[in-house]
Amino acid sequence: MKIKKSDNVMVIAGKDKGKTGIVEHVFPEANKVVIKGVASAKKHVKPSRKNPQGGIIDINLKVDASNVALICASCGKASRVGYKTTDGAKVRICRACEQSVEGGAR
Secondary structure (H helix, E strand, C coil): CCCCCCCEEEECCCCCCCCEEEEEEEECCCCEEEECCCCEEEEEECCCCCCCCCEEEEEECEEEHHHEEEECCCCCCEECEEEEEECCEEEEEECCCCCECCCCCC
């Protein structure tokens, strides 16, 4: 999977097309990602120890990884991700500007 946790991505298809956010969680087996502030839904929860008041909370839903594109830090464009081997190490690169993509905001 070419998208990793803490990457800055843009949604390129679907209801939230055009929105950007940081990847919070990656599900490689299902090819899905959870993005902060994108694809949110309301959930009714009963009172519990974690949430003693109960009520309605916002949750972020999973988005298919094919519907997001990585935003390159150097050129600022949403582009596809490629791989290149340099000095025996596999490095992710931006397809638009051919620059190396960092590991996100870790």
